[in-house]
Amino acid sequence: MSLAAEVLDxxxxxxxxxxxxxxxxxxxxxxxxxxxxxxxxxxxRGFVTYTNRAKEEMLGVRALTLEEHGAVSEEVAREMAEGALSRSAADLSIAITGIAGPGGSEFKPEGRVCFARAMTGRETRVETVEFGALGRANVRAAARDHALELLLDAARA
Structure with missing residues:
Protein backbone atom coordinates (compact mmCIF):
# COMPACT_ATOMS: atom_id res chain seq x y z
CA MET A 1 0.00 0.00 0.00
CA SER A 2 1.32 3.44 -0.88
CA LEU A 3 2.06 6.06 1.76
CA ALA A 4 -0.75 8.25 0.40
CA ALA A 5 -3.21 5.35 0.65
CA GLU A 6 -2.13 4.76 4.23
CA VAL A 7 -2.81 8.44 5.02
CA LEU A 8 -6.27 8.21 3.49
CA ASP A 9 -7.11 5.00 5.36
CA ARG A 45 -8.97 21.07 -0.27
CA GLY A 46 -5.47 22.03 -1.30
CA PHE A 47 -3.85 25.44 -1.48
CA VAL A 48 -0.92 26.01 -3.83
CA THR A 49 0.60 29.26 -2.62
CA TYR A 50 3.80 29.69 -4.56
CA THR A 51 4.18 33.45 -4.13
CA ASN A 52 4.26 35.49 -0.95
CA ARG A 53 1.14 37.30 -2.14
CA ALA A 54 -0.71 33.99 -2.48
CA LYS A 55 0.41 32.97 1.00
CA GLU A 56 -0.99 36.22 2.37
CA GLU A 57 -4.25 36.25 0.39
CA MET A 58 -5.17 32.57 0.52
CA LEU A 59 -3.78 31.50 3.89
CA GLY A 60 -3.56 34.70 5.90
CA VAL A 61 0.21 34.59 6.32
CA ARG A 62 1.22 37.96 7.73
CA ALA A 63 3.38 40.25 5.59
CA LEU A 64 5.48 40.97 8.68
CA THR A 65 6.23 37.27 9.14
CA LEU A 66 7.33 37.00 5.52
CA GLU A 67 9.45 40.15 5.82
CA GLU A 68 11.14 39.15 9.09
CA HIS A 69 11.70 35.45 8.42
CA GLY A 70 11.36 34.90 4.68
CA ALA A 71 9.04 32.49 2.91
CA VAL A 72 11.28 29.52 3.73
CA SER A 73 10.94 29.52 7.51
CA GLU A 74 9.19 27.59 10.23
CA GLU A 75 7.28 30.74 11.14
CA VAL A 76 5.75 30.98 7.67
CA ALA A 77 5.09 27.23 7.53
CA ARG A 78 3.21 27.50 10.84
CA GLU A 79 1.03 30.35 9.56
CA MET A 80 0.41 28.43 6.33
CA ALA A 81 -0.75 25.29 8.17
CA GLU A 82 -2.89 27.21 10.63
CA GLY A 83 -4.33 29.31 7.79
CA ALA A 84 -5.22 26.18 5.81
CA LEU A 85 -7.00 24.80 8.86
CA SER A 86 -8.93 28.00 9.58
CA ARG A 87 -9.85 28.59 5.93
CA SER A 88 -11.23 25.13 5.29
CA ALA A 89 -13.46 22.50 6.83
CA ALA A 90 -10.44 20.31 7.54
CA ASP A 91 -9.37 18.85 10.88
CA LEU A 92 -5.74 18.36 9.85
CA SER A 93 -3.43 20.34 7.59
CA ILE A 94 0.11 20.17 6.31
CA ALA A 95 2.20 23.06 5.01
CA ILE A 96 5.40 22.92 2.99
CA THR A 97 7.71 25.77 2.01
CA GLY A 98 11.27 25.33 0.84
CA ILE A 99 14.04 25.72 -1.68
CA ALA A 100 13.85 22.89 -4.20
CA GLY A 101 16.62 24.33 -6.35
CA PRO A 102 18.59 24.91 -8.26
CA GLY A 103 20.23 27.56 -6.17
CA GLY A 104 19.75 28.69 -2.65
CA SER A 105 22.07 30.78 -0.54
CA GLU A 106 24.56 30.51 2.28
CA PHE A 107 21.72 31.14 4.74
CA LYS A 108 18.98 29.13 2.98
CA PRO A 109 20.61 26.33 1.01
CA GLU A 110 19.04 24.22 -1.71
CA GLY A 111 17.15 21.34 -0.18
CA ARG A 112 15.96 23.17 2.96
CA VAL A 113 12.26 22.57 3.47
CA CYS A 114 10.10 23.77 6.35
CA PHE A 115 7.01 21.81 7.36
CA ALA A 116 4.12 22.53 9.70
CA ARG A 117 1.27 20.27 10.70
CA ALA A 118 -1.82 21.75 12.32
CA MET A 119 -4.67 19.77 13.82
CA THR A 120 -7.82 20.85 15.60
CA GLY A 121 -7.26 20.69 19.35
CA ARG A 122 -3.50 20.11 19.12
CA GLU A 123 -0.43 22.28 19.11
CA THR A 124 1.00 22.97 15.65
CA ARG A 125 4.19 21.02 14.96
CA VAL A 126 6.94 22.66 12.88
CA GLU A 127 10.26 21.33 11.64
CA THR A 128 12.94 21.95 9.06
CA VAL A 129 14.53 19.18 7.03
CA GLU A 130 17.78 19.63 5.14
CA PHE A 131 17.41 17.26 2.18
CA GLY A 132 20.57 18.64 0.54
CA ALA A 133 21.24 19.53 -3.08
CA LEU A 134 19.57 16.43 -4.51
CA GLY A 135 18.21 18.26 -7.53
CA ARG A 136 14.82 19.93 -7.86
CA ALA A 137 12.75 16.84 -8.65
CA ASN A 138 14.30 14.79 -5.84
CA VAL A 139 13.90 17.54 -3.22
CA ARG A 140 10.25 17.98 -4.19
CA ALA A 141 9.59 14.23 -4.06
CA ALA A 142 11.34 13.90 -0.70
CA ALA A 143 9.31 16.84 0.68
CA ARG A 144 6.07 15.28 -0.59
CA ASP A 145 6.88 11.97 1.08
CA HIS A 146 7.93 13.60 4.35
CA ALA A 147 4.68 15.58 4.42
CA LEU A 148 2.69 12.38 3.89
CA GLU A 149 4.59 10.76 6.78
CA LEU A 150 3.74 13.72 9.05
CA LEU A 151 0.06 13.40 8.09
CA LEU A 152 0.13 9.66 8.74
CA ASP A 153 1.70 10.14 12.17
CA ALA A 154 -0.99 12.66 13.11
CA ALA A 155 -3.83 10.49 11.82
CA ARG A 156 -2.58 7.48 13.79
CA ALA A 157 -1.88 9.36 17.03
Missing part, protein backbone atom coordinates in the same frame (compact mmCIF):
# COMPACT_ATOMS: atom_id res chain seq x y z
CA UNK A 10 -5.90 6.38 8.69
CA UNK A 11 -7.83 9.63 8.23
CA UNK A 12 -10.97 7.76 7.13
CA UNK A 13 -10.77 5.53 10.20
CA UNK A 14 -10.73 8.60 12.47
CA UNK A 15 -13.20 10.68 10.45
CA UNK A 16 -10.58 13.33 9.67
CA UNK A 17 -10.69 15.71 6.73
CA UNK A 18 -7.41 17.24 5.60
CA UNK A 19 -6.11 20.26 3.72
CA UNK A 20 -2.72 20.93 2.16
CA UNK A 21 -0.86 24.24 1.89
CA UNK A 22 2.00 23.81 -0.55
CA UNK A 23 4.65 26.09 -1.94
CA UNK A 24 7.77 24.34 -3.29
CA UNK A 25 5.89 21.09 -3.94
CA UNK A 26 3.29 22.88 -6.06
CA UNK A 27 0.43 20.56 -5.14
CA UNK A 28 2.32 17.25 -5.18
CA UNK A 29 0.93 16.17 -1.78
CA UNK A 30 -2.65 16.89 -2.84
CA UNK A 31 -2.02 15.12 -6.15
CA UNK A 32 -0.60 12.02 -4.44
CA UNK A 33 -3.68 11.82 -2.24
CA UNK A 34 -6.26 12.57 -4.94
CA UNK A 35 -4.71 10.06 -7.34
CA UNK A 36 -6.42 7.44 -5.17
CA UNK A 37 -10.11 6.67 -5.74
CA UNK A 38 -12.27 7.63 -2.77
CA UNK A 39 -9.91 10.38 -1.61
CA UNK A 40 -12.79 12.89 -1.57
CA UNK A 41 -13.87 11.29 1.72
CA UNK A 42 -10.70 12.73 3.28
CA UNK A 43 -9.20 15.52 1.15
CA UNK A 44 -11.14 18.71 1.81
Missing amino acids: ACKARGLMLATAESCTGGMVAAALTDIPGSSAVVE
